[in-house]
Amino acid sequence: MALIHPSAIVDPKAQLDSTVEIGAYSIVGADVKIGARTVIGPHVVIEGHTTIGEDNKFFQFSSIGAAPQDKKWAGEPTRLEVGDRNTVREFCTFNLGTAQDAGVTHLGNDNWISAYVHLAHDCQVGSNTIFSNNAQLAGHVIVGDWAILSGYAGVHQFCKIGAHAFIGMYTSLTQDVPPFVLVSGNPAGARGVNIEGIKRRGFTRAQIDAIRAAYKLVYRSGLTLEEAKTALAEAEAAGGEESAPQLRVFREFLGTASRGIVR
Structure with missing residues (x-):
């Protein structure tokens, strides 16, 4: 009993x-x-x-x-x-x-x-x-595997948070967060890649480099979101066994972001 x-x-x-x-x-x-x-x-x-x-x-x-x-x-x-x-x-x-x-x-x-x-x-x-x-x-709200939400983070309805993303303390989130991305602030802004998190989970140097490259295409290249998706697809096609899957995860998430992404 x-x-x-x-x-x-x-x-x-x-x-x-x-x-x-x-x-x-x-x-x-x-x-x-x-x-x-x-x-x-x-x-x-x-x-x-x-x-x-x-x-x-x-x-x-x-x-x-x-x-x-x-x-x-x-x-x-x-x-x-x-x-x-x-x-x-x-x-x-x-x-x-x-x-x-x-x-x-x-x-x-x-x-x-x-x-x-x-x-x-x-x-x-x-x-x-x-x-x-x-x-x-x-x-x-959808939250992917290994994501971390810090204290007092608030997420608006229908938002999506990708795998391995990190949401900072007191963040007010009203848009989607791609995988691996660190966001904070009110309103939320992208602050880089969640490097410490993915290192702790055993990502290889090639995988981390691919994630950084995807982040730069979306957040640092000056491309529109649609242009960034195309650039990610091209990089994925040219990537190796370790880099291509990370680029694909990033690209596929962007294709399903219904509320737009934090930029």
């Missing part, structure tokens, strides 16, 4: 692995599924159609799977999905998706989510990300 504190309230219909731990005064709703070895601290509320994977740790006072903060939501059975090995610190709020989008809010694996972080309805967050205290995502 799951280790459930006597003061916790767990709906009999909830599906809990036998190794799950539920802390004092926590509440778990009927449509919740929680995987092996996940620990739910005290005073946590988990509700809605919420699925949580294995080896997660939820600290006290979080609200997980509550109704989306969207006036259009009419009680549809939308979902929240949380992967494996995530750490979720105090006072976080993760909302369900809405029928106007994919119907699901998703958090991947191995993420570090600090205190007071908000993941709004329909956000899609990858794996290995870091959210510092009070980072806030509005609805429909």
Whole structure:
């Protein structure tokens, strides 16, 4: 049997692995599924159609799977999905998706989510990300793998943040951020490549040089965005095995940037 504190309230219909731990005064709703070895601290509320994977740790006072903060939501059975090995610190709020989008809010694996972080309805967050205290995502935001959001960073709805991007403290983000790019400020501005981040993740010199070249084409060459896309495609075609994939990632992101990019 799951280790459930006597003061916790767990709906009999909830599906809990036998190794799950539920802390004092926590509440778990009927449509919740929680995987092996996940620990739910005290005073946590988990509700809605919420699925949580294995080896997660939820600290006290979080609200997980509550109704989306969207006036259009009419009680549809939308979902929240949380992967494996995530750490979720105090006072976080993760909302369900809405029928106007994919119907699901998703958090991947191995993420570090600090205190007071908000993941709004329909956000899609990858794996290995870091959210510092009070980072806030509005609805429909997409965050790529390995991205880092510093404290008090705020992201406008429908924005996209590419893999390995870095968002500085107190940044107000209203446009998309390409992969590998470091942005900060209010309004946000591009400040260079997230060199320290990609070095720590084992990128080779050739890969880093390719990323720097892509950044220069987009941000330092004086080209329009469309001209930069063409230049990236040409550089990709002429690139080697290590450089071409990095150029392609950059180029493909630009092709999907719906709100324009931070420049």
